[in-house]
């Protein structure tokens with residue numbers, strides 16, 4: 001296949017050839033079509049690396065009424081996400097080899113490439129788990145969230161030891177439940193759909209609880225020389241804690257302190273031992289903005305104040321945030337309508353990740369290169385996906401074509417998650433027209449009619465050779 005006249009994230013206009021092996025064979029000017037080759041004329045459109053969403057909950061096994069590998073991966077493909085990493089709080093939880101195998105069988109339905117993370121509970125089995133093609137350990141829950149997999153400090157330290165011994169990264173859900181403010185849940189919260197309920201959850205799971213847990217996770221990992229990736233950091237102070245730890249480490253490692261290049265799109269290995277991820281909901285929603293969401297705005301960690309949201313966004317724009325990943329956590333509308341205490345935590349987001357960020361780029365709030373780095377190049381580098389995350393010769397042809405001048409309203413009815421709602425309704429996003437996974441078209445949308453079609457489930461485990 002030949003893609004002609006596409007604009008890359010850095011503004012260069014190039015042709016791209018995809019080989020029969022599903023890799024990018026060339027990115028160059030003036031490539032002519034071979035006889036019989038499919039040609040996509042991409043003039044006026046951007047060619048970007050498919051996003052690598054290192055934090056999704058596709059709910060199988062055990063929760064297929066919320067999402068399946070088929071529905072979740074369609075949602076991913078339609079949003080330009082070409083690799084997803086599934087988290088272990090399924091039923092059964094992915095804490096041993098047998099549970100891994102059960103999930104791996106289901107993941108064969110995936111349209112996009114995937115990784116499967118392993119979780120930690122008191123009865124986890126590291127031997128059989130690490131015997132499988134595991135993506136990473138995590139998310140390791142330092143407090144209960146959906147699935148009630150919160151663990152204590154000793155078990156967390158053991159888990160870091162097991163991971164460090166095998167050079168596996170560890171993704172951490174960092175909140176300290178001893179610092180939650182129980183009094184915020186007292187009194188009349190007025191049922192599930194009101195402003196008071198959304199706000200109460202934010203008041204309950206305090207910012208201080210996150211910052212303390214992030215600091216403890218970083219310190220425990222540093223003691224053991226483990227690689228730690230902090231999931232869904234929701235406060236600017238938590239991002240700052242990660243940045244400081246990284247600066248300490250890389251100064252210790254090479255002493256010259258200039259490990260990040262001017263562009264921010266390359267960093268040495270020492271600088272990637274402690275990393276952080278931010279979600280679209282913490283970047284685009286806040287306590288003030290989400291009042292009408294009620295329990296649909298309940299997630300862990302919760303939404304923060306508008307001023308913290310702005311500060312978090314500023315850190316993304318300036319390069320302090322390593323990764324934007326979605327924590328795509330679908331629950332049904334009926335489940336989310338239960339009262340504040342009973343409604344499950346979590347919001348969907350895999351389909352709106354790239355669109356929301358691309359709209360920010362269109363508006364000049366972020367550079368397109370920053371967007372590319374936080375959704376593709378950085379996650380690939382942090383998690384050691386050598387063939388993914390870049391539009392360059394030799395890389396997997398995981399690609400997205402978008403018209404970056406064509407924003408549209410986010411509408412739940414047009415999205416593909418089985419949960420059938422979005423917290424981003426009414427915001428604007430720039431949605432892909434074509435998504436390729438290793439050269440196969442998995443999603444195509446006619447920009448004129450809006451008609452969408454999906455390809456076959458070609459997804460593979462990215463840890464398998």
Ligand SMILES: NC(=O)N[C@@H](CC(=O)O)C(=O)O
Nearest residue numbers: 057145146299300329345346
């Ligand atoms: N973020 C959430 O509020 N929920 C997630 C679990 C998690 O990531 O903590 C879920 O699986 O529902």
Ligand SMILES: [Zn+2]
Nearest residue numbers: 139145173300
């Ligand atoms: Zn979490």
Ligand SMILES: [Zn+2]
Nearest residue numbers: 055087139327
């Ligand atoms: Zn999660």
